[in-house]
Amino acid sequence: MPTKIHVENVRKSFQNDKVRLQVIEGLDFDVKEGEFVAIVGPSGCGKTTLMNIIAGFLSPDSGAVNVNGVVRNGPNRKGIMITQQGSVFPWLTVKQNLLFGLPDDLPNRDALADEYAALVGLKGFENNYAHELSGGMLKRAEIARALVVKPEILYMDEPFSALDALMSLRMQNELLRILAVEKHTVMLITHDVEEAIHLADRILVLSPRPTRIQASFDVPFAHPRRVSSPEAQALRVAILKELGVTDSV
Amino acid sequence: MKGLRQAVPSIVVMAVVLAIWWAAVAATKSAIFPTPWQVVTGTLELARDGTLWEHIGASLMRVGAGFGLAVALAIPLGLWMGWVHGAFVTLNPLFQIMRPISPIAWIPIAILWFGVGNASPIFLIFIASVFPMIVQTTVGVHTIEKRYLRAAENFGVTRSKLFLKVVFPATLPQIIVGMRIGLGVAWLVVVAAEMIALHSGLGYMIIDSRNAGNRYDLVIAGMIIIGLIGLMLDGFMRLLEGMKVVRWRYAH
Numbered sequence: 001m002p003t004k005i006h007v008e009n010v011r012k013s014f015q016n017d018k019v020r021l022q023v024i025e026g027l028d029f030d031v032k033e034g035e036f037v038a039i040v041g042p043s044g045c046g047k048t049t050l051m052n053i054i055a056g057f058l059s060p061d062s063g064a065v066n067v068n069g070v071v072r073n074g075p076n077r078k079g080i081m082i083t084q085q086g087s088v089f090p091w092l093t094v095k096q097n098l099l100f101g102l103p104d105d106l107p108n109r110d111a112l113a114d115e116y117a118a119l120v121g122l123k124g125f126e127n128n129y130a131h132e133l134s135g136g137m138l139k140r141a142e143i144a145r146a147l148v149v150k151p152e153i154l155y156m157d158e159p160f161s162a163l164d165a166l167m168s169l170r171m172q173n174e175l176l177r178i179l180a181v182e183k184h185t186v187m188l189i190t191h192d193v194e195e196a197i198h199l200a201d202r203i204l205v206l207s208p209r210p211t212r213i214q215a216s217f218d219v220p221f222a223h224p225r226r227v228s229s230p231e232a233q234a235l236r237v238a239i240l241k242e243l244g245v246t247d248s249v
Numbered sequence: 250m251k252g253l254r255q256a257v258p259s260i261v262v263m264a265v266v267l268a269i270w271w272a273a274v275a276a277t278k279s280a281i282f283p284t285p286w287q288v289v290t291g292t293l294e295l296a297r298d299g300t301l302w303e304h305i306g307a308s309l310m311r312v313g314a315g316f317g318l319a320v321a322l323a324i325p326l327g328l329w330m331g332w333v334h335g336a337f338v339t340l341n342p343l344f345q346i347m348r349p350i351s352p353i354a355w356i357p358i359a360i361l362w363f364g365v366g367n368a369s370p371i372f373l374i375f376i377a378s379v380f381p382m383i384v385q386t387t388v389g390v391h392t393i394e395k396r397y398l399r400a401a402e403n404f405g406v407t408r409s410k411l412f413l414k415v416v417f418p419a420t421l422p423q424i425i426v427g428m429r430i431g432l433g434v435a436w437l438v439v440v441a442a443e444m445i446a447l448h449s450g451l452g453y454m455i456i457d458s459r460n461a462g463n464r465y466d467l468v469i470a471g472m473i474i475i476g477l478i479g480l481m482l483d484g485f486m487r488l489l490e491g492m493k494v495v496r497w498r499y500a501h
Contacts (some may be wrong), residue, residue: 076403077403081403085396087396101406129496149404
Protein backbone atom coordinates (compact mmCIF):
# COMPACT_ATOMS: atom_id res chain seq x y z
CA MET A 1 0.00 0.00 0.00
CA PRO A 2 1.36 3.44 -0.88
CA THR A 3 1.97 6.05 1.80
CA LYS A 4 -1.01 8.33 2.32
CA ILE A 5 0.20 10.62 5.09
CA HIS A 6 3.85 11.32 5.75
CA VAL A 7 4.62 13.24 8.95
CA GLU A 8 8.19 14.48 9.00
CA ASN A 9 9.93 15.99 12.01
CA VAL A 10 6.90 18.05 13.04
CA ARG A 11 7.44 20.45 15.94
CA LYS A 12 4.95 22.77 17.51
CA SER A 13 5.02 25.13 20.48
CA PHE A 14 2.63 27.71 21.83
CA GLN A 15 3.56 31.09 23.26
CA ASN A 16 1.55 31.84 26.35
CA ASP A 17 2.28 34.80 28.68
CA LYS A 18 5.97 34.78 27.85
CA VAL A 19 6.10 31.06 28.57
CA ARG A 20 6.97 28.94 25.61
CA LEU A 21 5.21 25.60 25.73
CA GLN A 22 6.75 22.94 23.54
CA VAL A 23 3.86 20.67 22.63
CA ILE A 24 5.23 18.46 19.89
CA GLU A 25 8.87 17.55 19.69
CA GLY A 26 9.95 16.09 16.39
CA LEU A 27 7.34 13.58 15.28
CA ASP A 28 7.86 11.23 12.35
CA PHE A 29 5.49 8.59 11.09
CA ASP A 30 3.67 7.37 8.00
CA VAL A 31 0.13 6.26 7.46
CA LYS A 32 -0.51 3.94 4.54
CA GLU A 33 -3.45 4.21 2.23
CA GLY A 34 -6.51 2.53 3.70
CA GLU A 35 -4.82 2.10 7.06
CA PHE A 36 -6.59 2.79 10.34
CA VAL A 37 -4.15 4.36 12.80
CA ALA A 38 -5.14 5.14 16.35
CA ILE A 39 -3.20 7.54 18.54
CA VAL A 40 -3.34 7.23 22.29
CA GLY A 41 -1.49 9.27 24.84
CA PRO A 42 -1.80 10.91 28.25
CA SER A 43 -4.30 13.77 28.36
CA GLY A 44 -2.85 17.13 27.44
CA CYS A 45 0.03 15.58 25.53
CA GLY A 46 -0.86 17.37 22.30
CA LYS A 47 -2.88 14.74 20.48
CA THR A 48 -5.44 17.26 19.29
CA THR A 49 -2.74 19.70 18.26
CA LEU A 50 -1.11 16.95 16.23
CA MET A 51 -4.40 16.08 14.56
CA ASN A 52 -5.05 19.73 13.75
CA ILE A 53 -1.64 19.97 12.12
CA ILE A 54 -2.15 16.84 10.05
CA ALA A 55 -5.64 17.93 8.99
CA GLY A 56 -4.29 21.36 8.03
CA PHE A 57 -6.00 23.56 10.62
CA LEU A 58 -2.67 24.44 12.24
CA SER A 59 0.76 24.75 10.72
CA PRO A 60 3.80 23.23 12.40
CA ASP A 61 6.70 25.41 13.56
CA SER A 62 9.01 23.19 11.60
CA GLY A 63 8.75 19.94 9.70
CA ALA A 64 5.99 19.10 7.29
CA VAL A 65 3.00 16.95 6.65
CA ASN A 66 2.67 15.41 3.22
CA VAL A 67 -0.61 14.01 2.04
CA ASN A 68 -0.46 12.11 -1.26
CA GLY A 69 3.09 13.42 -1.56
CA VAL A 70 1.98 17.05 -1.48
CA VAL A 71 2.79 19.39 1.41
CA ARG A 72 -0.33 20.06 3.43
CA ASN A 73 -0.98 23.78 3.78
CA GLY A 74 -4.59 24.00 4.84
CA PRO A 75 -7.67 21.89 5.41
CA ASN A 76 -9.57 20.54 2.44
CA ARG A 77 -12.47 18.26 1.65
CA LYS A 78 -10.24 15.29 0.97
CA GLY A 79 -9.71 14.91 4.70
CA ILE A 80 -12.68 15.55 6.96
CA MET A 81 -12.35 16.12 10.69
CA ILE A 82 -14.84 14.69 13.15
CA THR A 83 -14.50 15.89 16.74
CA GLN A 84 -15.89 15.04 20.13
CA GLN A 85 -18.03 18.19 20.26
CA GLY A 86 -19.43 17.58 16.80
CA SER A 87 -20.15 20.26 14.24
CA VAL A 88 -23.45 19.29 12.64
CA PHE A 89 -25.03 22.65 11.89
CA PRO A 90 -28.03 22.97 14.20
CA TRP A 91 -29.76 25.44 11.89
CA LEU A 92 -29.89 22.91 9.06
CA THR A 93 -31.76 19.64 8.82
CA VAL A 94 -29.89 16.35 8.53
CA LYS A 95 -30.44 16.41 4.78
CA GLN A 96 -29.27 20.01 4.44
CA ASN A 97 -26.19 19.17 6.48
CA LEU A 98 -25.38 16.33 4.12
CA LEU A 99 -25.94 18.56 1.10
CA PHE A 100 -23.73 21.28 2.59
CA GLY A 101 -20.41 19.86 1.48
CA LEU A 102 -21.62 18.79 -1.97
CA PRO A 103 -21.11 21.17 -4.90
CA ASP A 104 -24.36 22.85 -6.01
CA ASP A 105 -23.95 21.66 -9.58
CA LEU A 106 -23.47 17.99 -8.71
CA PRO A 107 -26.29 16.28 -10.61
CA ASN A 108 -27.10 13.48 -8.17
CA ARG A 109 -26.43 15.36 -4.94
CA ASP A 110 -29.93 14.84 -3.62
CA ALA A 111 -29.85 11.08 -4.13
CA LEU A 112 -26.34 10.96 -2.69
CA ALA A 113 -27.44 12.70 0.50
CA ASP A 114 -30.33 10.26 0.91
CA GLU A 115 -28.03 7.33 0.28
CA TYR A 116 -25.60 8.34 3.00
CA ALA A 117 -28.34 9.20 5.46
CA ALA A 118 -29.60 5.66 4.93
CA LEU A 119 -26.07 4.23 5.20
CA VAL A 120 -25.71 5.54 8.76
CA GLY A 121 -29.24 4.54 9.68
CA LEU A 122 -30.87 7.96 9.54
CA LYS A 123 -33.49 7.10 6.97
CA GLY A 124 -36.67 8.86 7.98
CA PHE A 125 -34.80 11.54 9.93
CA GLU A 126 -33.56 13.54 6.93
CA ASN A 127 -35.80 16.49 7.76
CA ASN A 128 -35.05 16.62 11.46
CA TYR A 129 -32.96 19.33 13.05
CA ALA A 130 -30.02 18.55 15.33
CA HIS A 131 -31.91 19.37 18.51
CA GLU A 132 -34.47 16.77 17.55
CA LEU A 133 -31.84 14.01 17.43
CA SER A 134 -30.18 11.96 20.16
CA GLY A 135 -26.42 12.13 20.73
CA GLY A 136 -25.85 8.93 18.79
CA MET A 137 -27.97 10.05 15.85
CA LEU A 138 -26.14 13.37 15.78
CA LYS A 139 -22.86 11.51 15.53
CA ARG A 140 -24.25 9.40 12.70
CA ALA A 141 -25.28 12.58 10.90
CA GLU A 142 -21.77 13.96 11.30
CA ILE A 143 -20.20 10.77 9.94
CA ALA A 144 -22.62 10.76 7.01
CA ARG A 145 -21.86 14.40 6.25
CA ALA A 146 -18.14 13.58 6.24
CA LEU A 147 -18.52 10.47 4.06
CA VAL A 148 -20.89 11.93 1.49
CA VAL A 149 -18.17 14.18 0.06
CA LYS A 150 -16.09 11.03 -0.55
CA PRO A 151 -13.04 12.07 1.45
CA GLU A 152 -9.86 10.03 1.27
CA ILE A 153 -9.07 10.47 4.96
CA LEU A 154 -11.14 10.71 8.10
CA TYR A 155 -9.60 12.53 11.06
CA MET A 156 -11.45 11.49 14.18
CA ASP A 157 -10.63 13.31 17.39
CA GLU A 158 -12.26 11.41 20.25
CA PRO A 159 -15.38 11.09 18.11
CA PHE A 160 -17.38 8.94 20.50
CA SER A 161 -16.13 10.23 23.86
CA ALA A 162 -19.24 12.30 24.53
CA LEU A 163 -21.50 9.27 24.09
CA ASP A 164 -22.34 6.81 26.82
CA ALA A 165 -20.36 3.54 26.86
CA LEU A 166 -23.02 1.47 25.14
CA MET A 167 -23.65 4.01 22.38
CA SER A 168 -19.90 4.45 21.92
CA LEU A 169 -19.53 0.72 21.36
CA ARG A 170 -22.45 0.66 18.98
CA MET A 171 -20.98 3.55 16.98
CA GLN A 172 -17.60 1.78 16.81
CA ASN A 173 -19.31 -1.21 15.22
CA GLU A 174 -21.20 1.09 12.86
CA LEU A 175 -17.96 2.74 11.86
CA LEU A 176 -16.35 -0.63 11.12
CA ARG A 177 -19.35 -1.66 9.07
CA ILE A 178 -19.16 1.53 7.01
CA LEU A 179 -15.39 1.37 6.61
CA ALA A 180 -15.67 -2.17 5.30
CA VAL A 181 -17.65 -0.67 2.42
CA GLU A 182 -15.90 2.67 1.94
CA LYS A 183 -12.24 1.85 2.72
CA HIS A 184 -11.00 5.20 3.97
CA THR A 185 -7.70 6.02 5.56
CA VAL A 186 -8.51 6.84 9.17
CA MET A 187 -6.63 8.59 11.94
CA LEU A 188 -8.29 8.25 15.30
CA ILE A 189 -7.38 9.98 18.52
CA THR A 190 -8.73 8.29 21.59
CA HIS A 191 -8.06 7.92 25.28
CA ASP A 192 -9.84 4.57 25.23
CA VAL A 193 -7.29 1.83 24.62
CA GLU A 194 -9.99 -0.79 24.06
CA GLU A 195 -11.59 1.41 21.42
CA ALA A 196 -8.21 1.67 19.70
CA ILE A 197 -7.71 -2.10 19.82
CA HIS A 198 -11.25 -2.66 18.57
CA LEU A 199 -10.85 -0.39 15.55
CA ALA A 200 -7.27 0.24 14.51
CA ASP A 201 -4.69 -1.57 12.39
CA ARG A 202 -1.90 0.18 14.27
CA ILE A 203 -1.72 2.06 17.55
CA LEU A 204 0.77 4.83 18.24
CA VAL A 205 1.41 5.69 21.86
CA LEU A 206 2.48 9.28 22.46
CA SER A 207 4.64 10.40 25.37
CA PRO A 208 3.72 13.24 27.75
CA ARG A 209 4.40 16.79 26.53
CA PRO A 210 6.54 17.67 24.65
CA THR A 211 5.22 14.71 22.83
CA ARG A 212 6.96 12.22 20.60
CA ILE A 213 6.13 8.68 19.57
CA GLN A 214 6.90 6.43 22.49
CA ALA A 215 5.74 3.12 21.08
CA SER A 216 3.93 1.62 18.12
CA PHE A 217 1.78 -1.52 18.20
CA ASP A 218 0.36 -3.46 15.29
CA VAL A 219 -3.07 -4.90 15.87
CA PRO A 220 -2.99 -8.14 13.89
CA PHE A 221 -6.48 -9.41 14.78
CA ALA A 222 -9.09 -9.97 12.09
CA HIS A 223 -12.47 -8.26 12.27
CA PRO A 224 -14.85 -8.74 13.97
CA ARG A 225 -12.62 -8.49 17.00
CA ARG A 226 -13.24 -9.58 20.54
CA VAL A 227 -11.53 -7.16 22.86
CA SER A 228 -11.97 -9.65 25.67
CA SER A 229 -9.79 -12.27 23.94
CA PRO A 230 -6.51 -13.06 25.76
CA GLU A 231 -4.40 -11.70 22.88
CA ALA A 232 -6.28 -8.41 22.81
CA GLN A 233 -6.08 -8.12 26.58
CA ALA A 234 -2.34 -8.76 26.49
CA LEU A 235 -2.01 -5.96 23.94
CA ARG A 236 -4.12 -3.70 26.13
CA VAL A 237 -1.90 -4.35 29.14
CA ALA A 238 1.19 -3.62 27.06
CA ILE A 239 -0.24 -0.32 25.81
CA LEU A 240 -1.40 0.71 29.27
CA LYS A 241 2.07 -0.05 30.56
CA GLU A 242 3.48 2.39 28.01
CA LEU A 243 1.00 4.93 29.33
CA GLY A 244 2.28 4.37 32.85
CA VAL A 245 -0.70 2.41 34.08
CA THR A 246 0.14 -0.94 35.63
CA ASP A 247 -3.02 -2.86 35.11
CA SER A 248 -3.96 -5.52 37.65
CA VAL A 249 -6.44 -7.33 35.40
CA MET B 250 -55.86 24.17 30.13
CA LYS B 251 -52.49 24.61 31.80
CA GLY B 252 -52.08 28.00 30.13
CA LEU B 253 -55.47 29.03 31.41
CA ARG B 254 -54.60 28.04 34.97
CA GLN B 255 -51.33 29.95 34.74
CA ALA B 256 -53.19 33.05 33.58
CA VAL B 257 -55.49 33.08 36.62
CA PRO B 258 -53.16 34.87 39.07
CA SER B 259 -52.32 37.65 36.61
CA ILE B 260 -56.00 38.15 35.79
CA VAL B 261 -56.73 38.37 39.50
CA VAL B 262 -54.00 41.01 39.94
CA MET B 263 -55.40 43.09 37.07
CA ALA B 264 -58.90 42.82 38.50
CA VAL B 265 -57.62 43.98 41.89
CA VAL B 266 -55.85 46.97 40.32
CA LEU B 267 -59.05 47.91 38.49
CA ALA B 268 -61.08 47.56 41.67
CA ILE B 269 -58.70 49.75 43.68
CA TRP B 270 -58.71 52.32 40.87
CA TRP B 271 -62.50 52.33 40.76
CA ALA B 272 -62.84 52.54 44.54
CA ALA B 273 -60.27 55.34 44.75
CA VAL B 274 -62.06 57.44 42.13
CA ALA B 275 -65.40 56.82 43.85
CA ALA B 276 -64.02 57.66 47.30
CA THR B 277 -62.31 60.89 46.26
CA LYS B 278 -65.21 61.93 44.02
CA SER B 279 -62.61 63.13 41.49
CA ALA B 280 -64.10 65.22 38.71
CA ILE B 281 -61.14 64.75 36.37
CA PHE B 282 -59.76 61.25 36.95
CA PRO B 283 -62.02 58.75 35.18
CA THR B 284 -63.36 55.43 36.40
CA PRO B 285 -62.47 52.30 34.40
CA TRP B 286 -65.94 52.32 32.94
CA GLN B 287 -65.54 55.89 31.67
CA VAL B 288 -62.32 54.77 29.97
CA VAL B 289 -64.24 51.98 28.26
CA THR B 290 -67.04 54.27 27.06
CA GLY B 291 -64.48 56.87 25.93
CA THR B 292 -62.64 54.23 23.95
CA LEU B 293 -65.83 52.96 22.33
CA GLU B 294 -66.76 56.51 21.38
CA LEU B 295 -63.40 57.02 19.63
CA ALA B 296 -63.60 53.60 17.99
CA ARG B 297 -67.08 54.34 16.66
CA ASP B 298 -66.19 57.68 15.03
CA GLY B 299 -63.02 56.11 13.57
CA THR B 300 -60.41 58.46 15.03
CA LEU B 301 -58.98 55.68 17.21
CA TRP B 302 -58.14 53.55 14.18
CA GLU B 303 -56.58 56.54 12.43
CA HIS B 304 -54.32 57.17 15.41
CA ILE B 305 -53.35 53.52 15.73
CA GLY B 306 -52.73 53.30 11.99
CA ALA B 307 -50.59 56.43 11.99
CA SER B 308 -48.44 55.20 14.87
CA LEU B 309 -48.00 51.74 13.36
CA MET B 310 -47.12 53.21 9.97
CA ARG B 311 -44.37 55.34 11.52
CA VAL B 312 -43.00 52.42 13.48
CA GLY B 313 -43.13 50.24 10.38
CA ALA B 314 -41.21 52.78 8.31
CA GLY B 315 -38.59 53.69 10.93
CA PHE B 316 -38.07 50.13 12.12
CA GLY B 317 -38.01 48.79 8.56
CA LEU B 318 -35.27 51.25 7.58
CA ALA B 319 -33.33 50.36 10.72
CA VAL B 320 -33.56 46.61 9.98
CA ALA B 321 -32.47 47.19 6.38
CA LEU B 322 -29.36 49.02 7.54
CA ALA B 323 -28.53 47.28 10.83
CA ILE B 324 -28.48 43.66 9.66
CA PRO B 325 -26.04 44.05 6.74
CA LEU B 326 -23.94 46.52 8.72
CA GLY B 327 -23.90 44.28 11.80
CA LEU B 328 -22.95 41.23 9.74
CA TRP B 329 -20.17 43.18 8.07
CA MET B 330 -18.86 44.52 11.38
CA GLY B 331 -19.03 41.05 12.87
CA TRP B 332 -17.14 39.43 10.01
CA VAL B 333 -14.58 42.10 9.12
CA HIS B 334 -12.43 43.02 12.09
CA GLY B 335 -11.36 46.33 10.54
CA ALA B 336 -14.97 47.43 10.14
CA PHE B 337 -15.64 46.54 13.76
CA VAL B 338 -12.74 48.49 15.28
CA THR B 339 -13.50 51.45 13.03
CA LEU B 340 -17.23 51.77 13.62
CA ASN B 341 -17.90 50.18 17.00
CA PRO B 342 -16.60 53.06 19.18
CA LEU B 343 -18.82 55.54 17.36
CA PHE B 344 -21.89 53.35 17.78
CA GLN B 345 -21.10 52.67 21.42
CA ILE B 346 -21.12 56.43 22.05
CA MET B 347 -24.33 57.00 20.12
CA ARG B 348 -26.19 54.07 21.59
CA PRO B 349 -26.74 55.42 25.12
CA ILE B 350 -28.09 58.75 23.83
CA SER B 351 -31.83 58.71 24.48
CA PRO B 352 -33.81 59.04 21.27
CA ILE B 353 -35.74 61.81 23.03
CA ALA B 354 -32.56 63.90 23.00
CA TRP B 355 -32.68 63.75 19.20
CA ILE B 356 -36.10 65.44 19.04
CA PRO B 357 -34.82 69.00 18.59
CA ILE B 358 -32.46 67.88 15.84
CA ALA B 359 -35.21 65.83 14.22
CA ILE B 360 -37.46 68.86 14.11
CA LEU B 361 -34.61 71.00 12.77
CA TRP B 362 -33.81 68.54 9.99
CA PHE B 363 -37.19 67.08 9.16
CA GLY B 364 -39.77 69.58 10.44
CA VAL B 365 -42.93 68.42 12.10
CA GLY B 366 -44.15 65.98 9.46
CA ASN B 367 -43.95 62.22 9.43
CA ALA B 368 -40.23 62.21 8.73
CA SER B 369 -39.29 63.34 12.24
CA PRO B 370 -40.82 60.45 14.20
CA ILE B 371 -39.66 57.99 11.55
CA PHE B 372 -36.13 59.33 11.95
CA LEU B 373 -36.37 59.08 15.74
CA ILE B 374 -37.60 55.49 15.55
CA PHE B 375 -34.80 54.69 13.15
CA ILE B 376 -32.21 56.18 15.51
CA ALA B 377 -33.69 54.39 18.49
CA SER B 378 -33.86 50.93 17.00
CA VAL B 379 -30.85 50.81 14.70
CA PHE B 380 -28.11 50.67 17.36
CA PRO B 381 -29.37 47.74 19.42
CA MET B 382 -29.86 45.76 16.22
CA ILE B 383 -26.36 46.54 14.94
CA VAL B 384 -24.87 45.55 18.28
CA GLN B 385 -26.82 42.29 18.56
CA THR B 386 -26.05 41.27 14.98
CA THR B 387 -22.35 41.96 15.51
CA VAL B 388 -22.34 39.98 18.75
CA GLY B 389 -24.16 37.21 16.93
CA VAL B 390 -21.38 36.92 14.36
CA HIS B 391 -18.68 37.14 17.00
CA THR B 392 -20.21 34.33 19.03
CA ILE B 393 -20.50 31.80 16.20
CA GLU B 394 -18.85 28.72 17.59
CA LYS B 395 -15.50 28.04 16.02
CA ARG B 396 -16.29 24.38 15.41
CA TYR B 397 -18.94 25.37 12.86
CA LEU B 398 -16.63 27.75 10.99
CA ARG B 399 -13.99 25.05 11.00
CA ALA B 400 -16.36 22.49 9.57
CA ALA B 401 -17.29 24.93 6.81
CA GLU B 402 -13.60 25.54 6.15
CA ASN B 403 -13.02 21.80 6.04
CA PHE B 404 -15.61 21.32 3.30
CA GLY B 405 -14.03 24.13 1.32
CA VAL B 406 -17.28 25.83 0.36
CA THR B 407 -17.51 29.08 -1.57
CA ARG B 408 -17.71 32.40 0.26
CA SER B 409 -21.33 32.91 -0.67
CA LYS B 410 -22.25 29.46 0.58
CA LEU B 411 -20.29 30.03 3.78
CA PHE B 412 -22.24 33.20 4.31
CA LEU B 413 -25.70 31.92 3.37
CA LYS B 414 -25.50 28.51 5.01
CA VAL B 415 -23.33 29.23 8.03
CA VAL B 416 -22.70 32.84 9.02
CA PHE B 417 -26.20 34.22 8.45
CA PRO B 418 -28.21 31.33 9.93
CA ALA B 419 -25.78 31.07 12.86
CA THR B 420 -26.36 34.76 13.57
CA LEU B 421 -30.11 34.75 12.95
CA PRO B 422 -31.14 34.02 16.55
CA GLN B 423 -29.18 37.06 17.75
CA ILE B 424 -30.59 39.14 14.91
CA ILE B 425 -34.08 38.26 16.08
CA VAL B 426 -33.19 39.20 19.66
CA GLY B 427 -31.94 42.53 18.31
CA MET B 428 -35.14 43.02 16.32
CA ARG B 429 -37.22 42.33 19.40
CA ILE B 430 -35.29 44.91 21.38
CA GLY B 431 -35.38 47.33 18.44
CA LEU B 432 -39.11 47.05 17.92
CA GLY B 433 -39.75 47.51 21.65
CA VAL B 434 -37.71 50.70 21.68
CA ALA B 435 -39.34 51.87 18.45
CA TRP B 436 -42.79 51.58 19.99
CA LEU B 437 -41.66 53.47 23.10
CA VAL B 438 -40.25 56.24 20.96
CA VAL B 439 -43.09 56.70 18.49
CA VAL B 440 -45.46 57.67 21.28
CA ALA B 441 -42.96 60.10 22.75
CA ALA B 442 -42.21 61.60 19.36
CA GLU B 443 -45.89 62.08 18.53
CA MET B 444 -46.41 63.97 21.75
CA ILE B 445 -44.14 66.73 20.55
CA ALA B 446 -45.41 67.84 17.21
CA LEU B 447 -47.89 66.07 15.00
CA HIS B 448 -51.59 65.73 14.35
CA SER B 449 -52.12 62.02 14.49
CA GLY B 450 -50.93 58.94 16.31
CA LEU B 451 -51.52 57.55 19.78
CA GLY B 452 -49.02 59.93 21.38
CA TYR B 453 -50.79 62.87 19.79
CA MET B 454 -54.13 61.44 20.93
CA ILE B 455 -52.98 61.42 24.56
CA ILE B 456 -51.64 64.96 24.56
CA ASP B 457 -54.58 66.26 22.53
CA SER B 458 -57.13 64.63 24.86
CA ARG B 459 -55.59 66.39 27.81
CA ASN B 460 -55.27 69.76 26.08
CA ALA B 461 -58.77 69.64 24.61
CA GLY B 462 -60.71 69.64 27.85
CA ASN B 463 -59.01 67.31 30.29
CA ARG B 464 -60.36 64.12 28.69
CA TYR B 465 -58.38 61.87 31.02
CA ASP B 466 -60.56 58.94 30.07
CA LEU B 467 -59.02 59.12 26.61
CA VAL B 468 -55.53 59.69 28.03
CA ILE B 469 -55.78 56.43 29.94
CA ALA B 470 -57.47 54.69 27.01
CA GLY B 471 -54.49 55.72 24.87
CA MET B 472 -52.03 54.39 27.44
CA ILE B 473 -53.78 51.03 27.68
CA ILE B 474 -53.99 50.69 23.89
CA ILE B 475 -50.28 51.48 23.61
CA GLY B 476 -49.54 48.77 26.13
CA LEU B 477 -51.69 46.21 24.34
CA ILE B 478 -50.26 46.96 20.91
CA GLY B 479 -46.73 46.84 22.34
CA LEU B 480 -47.53 43.40 23.74
CA MET B 481 -48.85 42.31 20.37
CA LEU B 482 -45.76 43.52 18.52
CA ASP B 483 -43.56 41.63 20.96
CA GLY B 484 -45.76 38.59 20.40
CA PHE B 485 -45.02 38.75 16.67
CA MET B 486 -41.29 38.82 17.35
CA ARG B 487 -41.69 35.87 19.69
CA LEU B 488 -43.25 33.95 16.83
CA LEU B 489 -39.98 34.48 14.95
CA GLU B 490 -38.12 33.00 17.91
CA GLY B 491 -40.25 29.89 17.57
CA MET B 492 -39.01 29.15 14.03
CA LYS B 493 -37.23 25.80 13.78
CA VAL B 494 -34.12 27.31 12.19
CA VAL B 495 -33.43 29.39 15.30
CA ARG B 496 -34.73 27.24 18.12
CA TRP B 497 -31.36 25.56 18.65
CA ARG B 498 -30.05 28.76 20.13
CA TYR B 499 -32.86 29.45 22.57
CA ALA B 500 -33.40 25.84 23.61
CA HIS B 501 -30.94 25.93 26.47
